[in-house]
Structures are given as C-alpha cells and as structure tokens.
Amino acid sequence: MGACALAPKSRNYRMTHAYRSHKCGDLRVQDAGSETRLSGWVHRVRDHGGVLFLDVRDHYGLTQVVADPASPAFKIAETLRSEWVVRFDGKVRVRLAGTENKDMPTGDIEVYATEIEVLSQAAELPLPVFGDTEYPEDIRLKYRFLDLRRDRIHANIMKRGSIINSLRRRMVDQGFFEFQTPILAASSPEGARDYLVPSRVHPGKFYALPQAPQQFKQLIMMSGFDRYFQIAPCFRDEDARADRSPGEFYQLDIEMSFVTQEDVFDAVEPVLRGVFEEFGNGWAVTQKFPHIAFKDSIRWYGTDKPDLRNPIKMQNVTEHFAGSGFKVFAGMIANDPKVEVWAIPAPKGGSRAFCDRMNSWAQSQGQPGLGYVFWREGEEGGAGPIAKNIGTERTDAIKAQLGLAVGDGAFFVAGIPSKFYKFAGEARTKVGTDLDLIAKDRFDFCWIVDFPMYEWNEEDKKIDFSHNPFSMPQGGLDALNNQDPLTINAYQYDIVCNGVELSSGAIRNHRPDIMKKAFELAGYSEDVLLEKFGGMYRAFQFGAPPHGGIAPGVDRIVMLLCNEPNIREVVLFPMNQQAEDLLMSAPSSATPKQLRELHIRLNLPEN
C-alpha cells in the first residue's frame, strides 16, 4: 500500500504474539523458510479449486497467502470472504519461478497457510475496498471506515499526518512555540457566522467556537510571548465548497512580535517551500516567492489569487482602440475616461476555431462576446472582424506590445476595469487551460501584498474595511489623517499557490490611537471598538508590541500535495455539503432534559 513507505520499520514480534510476528508489508526472500504469523483483512480471494490464493492486507502492506488441500487450513481458507479479519500462521516460501509479482514489495514470497483463525467476519460490502472505482459521496461518508481502508485515501490521510508533523518540526526548528487557545470562546462580531454553544450556567448566553484564534494569538504577543504557532482548529458556520469543509478546518496559525512584513515572509517561506519540496513528489517549487501588489494582480491576472503556472499576463491596450475604427470600443473609450481595454494574449491560439470557441464561451458566461484578433500565415496583419475595423497599423502595434507572432491570438475585454476584471481573469484561465499552457508538475507560489485598507460599500454608500480591520495601515496615523482612505494600503498579504489562496496575514495595528482613527474612517466610534473588541482593545492600552502573523490553511496544503481536488479526500471524517456527519449522525436532536438544563425552547420552522 502507499502507506507502507511512511510506516516505521517493523518490530520483530515473536511467534507467541496473539496476532502477528510480521506485518503484511514485511516479508522478503530472505525470510523464506521461517514461520510467520500475519493478521489482517482478506483483500482479495483467488480460488482455483485445488490451490487458493488470498491477499491479506494490513496498514503496512499486502502479502499473498496460499493454501492447498494438503494444508490443514484449507477447509477454513475456502470459506474466507473479502474484508474478513483473519490470523494466518504459515511458512514463508519463495514463489515458484515465473509467478513473482513485481508490482508488490512482498511479491517474491508467499505464506503457505498451516493455521487460520477468523477474528471477525464482514457482511456484504456496500462499498468494495478492492479496486479504484469512484463511489457516491453519501455511501462513502456513511461507510467512511470502509472507504478509509482503500489505498488512495488511506495514503492521503497518512500523508496529511506526516505533513502536519513536518510543519510542526519546521516551526519549532525556527524557534516557534506551540500554544493552545480556547475552543469555547467569545463570539466575534465580524466575519463568518459563528457556531454557538449554549451556556448552562448562564441562561440565555452562549459561547462561540473560534473562527480562528486571531484575537488570542494577538493577546499572546501582548502577554510578552514571542513566535507563537498552533495547528489550530477553526470553526465557521458557512456553506461548503469542494475546497472548503463546512464547519471546521485547520490552520497553521502563526504570530510574531517585533516584526515587519518581511520578517513574517522570511519565517513562513522556508516552512512552506520545505514542506512542498518534502511532500511534492519532486515537483518544482518556487524558490523565492515573488511579491505581487494586489492591484497588479488584478490588472495582470484578473484575480487576487493568480495561478502563475499560467504564463498569460494581461495588458492594457486601450490606446490602440481609442479613436479606432472598431466603433464599439472606441465609443466606450470616448464616452468615459475610466474605460479601459485589456488584452489577453493567447500564444498558439491563432485559429478561427479557437477564437470562436472562446467567443461562445464568453456568451455562455453572460457576456456580449469576446473580441479577438489572430495572426496566421497569409494574414500576418491580423485576422478577424476587429482586425478589419482597426487596420494593420494598430494590430501590428498590439502584436508588438503583447510580444505575439504569427500563429498566436489575443482577446479583448473593454469597460470599467472594476466591473470586468473578474471575467477577464476567468477568460485568462480558460485560454491557458484550453491551449494547455499550464504546467502540471509545479508549485508556483507568490505573495500578494499591498491590499487596500478600505473599499467603497456601494450598498450602504460608505467606506468599509476591505479585509481585517486590525491590520496596520501603510503610512500609519499620518496616512489616515491626510490621505484619501480609498488609496491607503494595509500591511496585509496572502500566500497563493497554483491559484489557491493558502493563507492571509497581516502586520497588526498595535496602536490604540491609530486603531481609533482607522475605525472612525469606517464610521465606527470608539464605543463600538470597546464594546465589540473590548478585551483586545484594553490590552492595546498597556504596551502592545508591534506584531504580525499569518495562518496557512492546512487542509489546502494537504490537498495540493496529495493532488486532490476535493477536501473530503484529505480529511478523515468529513461532513457532507449540508454539514452532516452521515456516519455518526450529527447534528442530532437534544433530549428534553438537555434542553431544559440549557434553558432552551425550540422554535422550529414550519414543515
């Protein structure tokens, strides 16, 4: 099994042990002739009438057991079925020449069974352990214990454990120390929906499970500790996605005192690079994570979590369309100075078929279409409707700016960038995917930095925090006092790998005066600060060190390293999309006694 590579070297049990002298991955040619005792699950039965083969499986591997009519164990062997748990005693022998199995580590030997004890039987399986067929999620989750016996997911779970061990070791080696923070905590007013836990002692009051140990880790810094980390469980009552468990997940939560943004990067980068090199199947890992400003990421990639394996970088080509014969774009540009035209270069995408396919795709996304120019033999000046309208001089200029050649194409999106960047980013991804430009065997990391501190809330017509209100604004109090709030950036950063947002972090605002002003700009008085974040705001009054941190998502790291698209493949006992545990039946009703003790009366919806 895949797991055996991760298993410790086997101990030598004596034959007097009740269940085993060896594990199922242990035996080799040099063991031939010796007695052995194996216990495990019957993985597969091959009954030839006269001779019977059984693959026996445990956590460590598979071994072939043989029985024939000369063996006293033959009668029992014939009754064995898949997934029964059995103890085998027998003699190790070298397989007959020509019958070795090179695909199994134990494939040169077999165990000739002399005694068999059935330790437990299995009913007919709702989910075969053998083979690699896909099964529906509800059955997999209901019979998770069978699902977990299967090779791929068994190996994933072991790899998850090894990754977490490695993360811990790497953190400790850098002088970090692991702390435990409360699970029964106070509800936090911002962010996701909380999981609430009713208090028995305080009728009508509730604890909340922490969405992250954010405030606690900052308090740890203010308590005079340094270099905190924790493999921290986080709880958020939000709906699931393929890469997001409902309810709970883990973060490698990190916080450091007396640091700048660069210090945090220098601490975290080697940990992630190291763990991706250790567990990444030899795929190339970015050695020095590039820093990309938030606004550049939006301009170049149409997203704040760019997949840098995709080489396409969008460019502003507004000037080539201003006053051109392509009236749609030219008119938009003339009417509104905020209008821009972005180009998505498509290397090797220079065919009418591909461009038309992209155009239809854009329409299926609710767009009016996707303008394009492509360059091909005989039409070096550019082909397609736009090329005809704007002429060779302009298409040549576009081709030169984008660094394209004959055989390539380019797509164009026009409008107010804040309205179309997301679609442009999706088009960039689609072009990269469809033209097979995205390398499959790399982990491409980057830091996204300089997130805006504030954003305009169109609905409430006011300025809002765009991310964490406790991030330090760049420029400090001076910027808050003198700058247009919408131009202020925060010391706030994300790590992105292959288009997956692995974590976000920040240098925190440790100064109550700056914090007061920051909240004031978003329309919150000091009372709000005191009422909602009293504990932490109080701590800031008594000598808070400059500090900052980050919290990479463990589940997503494991997903990337296991090359799994779904988080349930790397979690032992996941819930389904409706946040139910189908194996253990959670959530479930409380008894009247429990509810009485908690002073809770149910007010259930109709039906």
Next chain:
RNA sequence: GCGGAAGUAGCUCAGUUGGUUAGAGCGUCGCCCUGUCACGGCGAAGGUCGCGGGUUCGAGCCCCGUCUUUCGCGCCA
C-alpha cells in the same frame, strides 16, 4: 436562499423515437477448476427504475412537483 448536474440490482453503469418479460460488469450464493495476482468456466438469486402526481392504449424514457447527493453563486473579517 439561488442556479447547473446526477439518482435504474449490494456497488459501478447501459437502456435507441414512448412499445412485449428492464440488461451488463463487479459483488453475493451454488457447482467446477493446483499457480493466480482484476484468475477462469457454468448456473442462480437479486429491481416499487429516488418519491408523488400528470399526459398516453402504453412511461425507466415526456411534463409538473418533491426529496437526496454533488458542483457553483450568495456567504467565507
């Protein structure tokens, strides 16, 4: 809360334009088989086609509703 996809034997799936008794592989059970490793051969059992309603002479197939699972949107400081 909203949108897409799926739901047929224990499991994975096929099922034509709406037409007689709904099929296959795996698994299960029985018989045969002494070198397999997805062993093989013969046979059998196993189905309220998710559920409810409708259209029709006739529905697994068409229509409406509903439930379940999943993917996405909303949500996720």
